[in-house]
Amino acid sequence: MADYILTPWEVSGEVDYDQIIKEFGIEPIDDKLLSYLKEFTNEIHPFLTRKIFFAHRDLNWILDEYQKGNPFYLYTGRGPSGNVHLGHVMPWIFTKWLQDKFNVELWFQLTDDEKFLFNQSLSMEDAYKYSYDNALDIIALGFDPKKTFIFSDIDLAGTLYRNALKIAKKITFSTIKATFGLNNSANIGQIFYTSIQTVPAIIKSIIEGKNVPCIIPHAVDQDPHFRLSRDVLPKLGYYKPASIQCIFLPSLQQGGKMSASVEHTAIFTKDTPDIVKKKVNNAFTGGQASAKIQRELGGNPSICSVYKYHFMLFTLDDDEIKKIQSRCKGGDLLCGECKNNLTQKINKFLTKHQEKREKAKDVIDDYLLKEKINLRSLVNEKNKKFV
Ligand code: TYM
Numbered sequence: 001m002a003d004y005i006l007t008p009w010e011v012s013g014e015v016d017y018d019q020i021i022k023e024f025g026i027e028p029i030d031d032k033l034l035s036y037l038k039e040f041t042n043e044i045h046p047f048l049t050r051k052i053f054f055a056h057r058d059l060n061w062i063l064d065e066y067q068k069g070n071p072f073y074l075y076t077g078r079g080p081s082g083n084v085h086l087g088h089v090m091p092w093i094f095t096k097w098l099q100d101k102f103n104v105e106l107w108f109q110l111t112d113d114e115k116f117l118f119n120q121s122l123s124m125e126d127a128y129k130y131s132y133d134n135a136l137d138i139i140a141l142g143f144d145p146k147k148t149f150i151f152s153d154i155d156l157a158g159t160l161y162r163n164a165l166k167i168a169k170k171i172t173f174s175t176i177k178a179t180f181g182l183n184n185s186a187n188i189g190q191i192f193y194t195s196i197q198t199v200p201a202i203i204k205s206i207i208e209g210k211n212v213p214c215i216i217p218h219a220v221d222q223d224p225h226f227r228l229s230r231d232v233l234p235k236l237g238y239y240k241p242a243s244i245q246c247i248f249l250p251s252l253q254q255g256g257k258m259s260a261s262v263e264h265t266a267i268f269t270k271d272t273p274d275i276v277k278k279k280v281n282n283a284f285t286g287g288q289a290s291a292k293i294q295r296e297l298g299g300n301p302s303i304c305s306v307y308k309y310h311f312m313l314f315t316l317d318d319d320e321i322k323k324i325q326s327r328c329k330g331g332d333l334l335c336g337e338c339k340n341n342l343t344q345k346i347n348k349f350l351t352k353h354q355e356k357r358e359k360a361k362d363v364i365d366d367y368l369l370k371e372k373i374n375l376r377s378l379v380n381e382k383n384k385k386f387v
Contacts, residue, residue, distance in 0.1 A: 002212055004016065006020065006179070006220065007031045007033050007119055007180060007181055007221065007224065008222055008224060008225060009180075011221055011248065011256065011257045011259070012253065012256050013256065014255055014256075015220075015247070015248065015257075015267070017055075017220070017247055020055075020220055021055055022222070023279075024084060024223050024224075025227075026055040026056065026057055026220075026223060026245060027056055027057065027059075028053060028054060028055055029048065029051075029053065029054055029055060029056055029059070029244075031349035033056070033059060033060060034048060034049075036060065037063065039061070040063065040066065040067075040101065040102065040113060040278060041048055041057070041101040041102075042101075042163070043160075045094060045097050045170045046244065046316040046318070046350060047090075047093075049318075050258060050311065050312070051244050051246050051247075052090070052247055052312055052319045053164060053217070053244055053245065053246045054096060054245070054246065054247055055220070055241045055242040055245045056129070056242065056243060057226070057230070057240075057241075057242055057245075058215075058240065058242035058243075059242055059244055061213070061317075062213055062215045062242045065213045066102065066213075070213060071102070071104055071107070071213070071216050072102075072104060072212070072213035072214060073104050073105040073106045073107060073204050073212060073213075073214055073215075074095055074098055074099060074104055074105065074106040074107070074214045074215060074216075074217065075106070075108075075109070075200045075201055075203075075214050075215070075241070076091065076092065076095050076106070076108060076109075076198070076216060076217050076218060077108060077109035077111055077197070077218075077222075077227075078108070078109075078110055078111070078116055078134050078138070079110075079111045079114050079115045079118075079120055079353050080110050080111070080112050080127055080130035080131045080133070080134045080152075081115040081119050081130065081260065082125065082130060083130075083133070083260065083268045083269065083270055084134050084259045084268065084269045084385075085258055085260055085266040085267060085269070086249055086258060086261045086266070086267045086268075086269070086346075087128070087219075087248060087257060087258035087259075088137075089137070089141070089264070089269065090219075090249050090312065090313060091217050091218055091219055091246050092138060092141050093096050093111050094144060094179060094217055094244075094246065095143075095217045096143055097143050098244075098307070099143060099144060099147065099148070099213075101142075102209065103147070104147065105148070105149070105188050105202055106143055106144075106147060106149070107149050107200045107203070107204070108138055108143075108148065108150040108151070109148065109151060109153065109200045110131040110134060110135065110150065110151065110152045110199070111153050112124070112128045112130065112131045112153055112154050112199065112223075113127075113129035113153050113154060113157075113189075113196060114152040114153070114193050114196070114197070115127040115130070115192075117187060117189040117190050117193055117222075118190060118193075120219055124154075128152060128154050131152035131154070131170070132152070132364070135150050135360075135364060135367065135368065136357045136360040136361060136364065137269050137353075137357060138150060138367075139219055139356075139357075139363065139364060139367055140269075140353050140356035140357040140358070140359075140360050141211070141356075143354075143367070144385075145256055145363065145366040145367055145369055147323075148367055149231065149367070149369050150367045150368050150369065150385060151368065151369040151370070152368075152370075153196060154159070155368070155369070155370040155371060156224060156369060156370070157371070158371050159199070159206075159371065160196050160199050162194045163197075163199045163202070163206060164192070164195040164198070164199050164340040165195075166236055167195040167199070167229075167232050167233075167236070168192055168195040168200050170235050171194070171195065171228060171230045171234070173191060173231060175228070176191050176194065176331060178371070179192070179194075179224050179227065179228055180224060187231075194228055195224050197225045197229075197379055198225070198226075198228070198229040198232065198233070201214050201226070201229050201238075201241035202214070202232065202233060202236075202238045202241075202258070206239055211237075211238060211239050212239075213242065214241045215240065215242040215243060216242070216243045216244075216349055217243070217244045217245075218243065218244070218245060218246070218302055219245065219247070219248055219257075220246070220247065220248075221248075222245070223245060229241055236323075237379065249308075249309075249312055249313065250305055251265040251266065251281070251305065252265045252266070252267070252279055252280070252283040252284065252309075253265045253284045253305065254284040254303075254305070259356045264281075265381050267279055267346060267350075269353055269354070269357065271350065273343075273350075273351070274345045276346050276347055276350065277343045277347075280306065280339050280342055280346070281339055281343075283305050283339065284304070284305045285297045285299065285303055285304045285305065285306050285307075285335045285338075285339075286300030286302065286303045286304030286307065286328070286336040287299045287300075287334070291334055294331055294335070295331040295332075295334075296331060297331060298328065298329040298330050298331040298336065299328040299329065299331070299333070299334075299335065300328075300329075301324075301325050301329065303329050304328075305336065306338055306342055307324065307325070307328065307338070309342055309346075310324055310338075310341075310342060310345075314342060314345040314346060314349070315345070323339065363385070
């Protein structure tokens with residue numbers, strides 16, 4: 001029995017990724033596939049060499065089609081239930097790399113509907129507000145405005161609903177129960193929701209009136225949705241969406257992923273330098289009980305969350321990370337210095353990100369898609385609330 005839980009709505013415990021590969025039926029990304037990818041990208045992102053993006057579905061097919069002159073588009077998303085943290089940013093940095101390397105469109109879904117349905121204490125108005133707030137973080141990462149379409153589900157409800165209906169008709173309640181572990185106390189919106197998350201996987205095919213390959217970068221928690229998409233879409237005459245999947249940036253404390261619901265263990269893009277310093281200082285490390293013992297015995301990077309942050313996001317240079325690892329193990333690098341070093345790197349990233357986030361407010365309309373028809377405004381122009 002696994003001693004972790006992994007669903008799109010709950011991740012806890014130490015996830016066993018080898019077991020996930022077997023259980024989900026995803027493919028590990030091997031060296032052969034990396035060489036094939038490199039033929040197109042000329043270089044390989046450290047997220048790939050470090051096995052942070054570790055698994056996929058049909059990436060070979062996506063590259064084959066690209067080579068034949070049938071390019072793909074990217075699709076990813078965010079459930080706007082609060083502020084964005086560094087764990088969310090990780091797959092988006094990689095998505096931007098893919099966009100830059102292949103010069104392709106990105107469709108970015110903000111699932112305010114999902115978060116409203118699954119989070120008992122979140123109002124629809126707040127979820128919708130977070131869509132716009134979180135869009136600033138996405139834009140700040142530098143996606144190409146001409147090739148990036150960001151949308152809130154609420155804003156694009158007509159298109160999504162029309163197409164989700166066709167998908168929903170092909171999925172039974174028992175499949176939903178088996179896939180997501182929902183039981184009879186789930187609200188009926190939750191049961192329907194996955195069909196909305198499937199639509200962007202065919203949105204370009206709908207627009208162009210012909211099948212367009214789609215690849216979805218995401219962390220493994222979202223795979224159950226797209227397993228269903230891959231089941232249903234061929235029945236409607238569409239391609240199966242491909243995916244490229246990452247592991248989780250961990251919590252700053254011991255065990256589990258970085259999660260917005262446990263605030264002090266996550267670093268948010270809006271955190272100030274002082275808050276970051278405090279959180280990193282309180283992080284779980286692989287250090288010894290005292291500096292003296294650590295100098296003698298060395299630390300243990302393999303269990304250390306500070307080391308994991310260096311490895312997964314902030315020290316992507318191979319020589320530098322090797323040095324951190326060997327200095328730590330050799331007792332030369334103590335936790336204080338290592339934490340300091342990480343704090344500085346995070347704050348450097350966040351200071352820039354926060355500036356770009358502010359600037360994003362001026363260009364948000366270049367990115368956002370919105371359906372024009374709003375019933376309430378047709379009825380009463382003065383009322384600014386949505387229906
Ligand atoms: P959400 O908002 O939970 O997460 C957004 C993206 O971040 C990934 N993620 C993480 N990656 C690394 N480390 C972590 N600690 C971590 N926590 C979350 C998620 O896998 C996701 O890629 N239902 C989705 C929104 C969505 C979506 C999509 C996501 C709609 N369509 C298509 C990916 C692809 C959600 O609530 O994501």
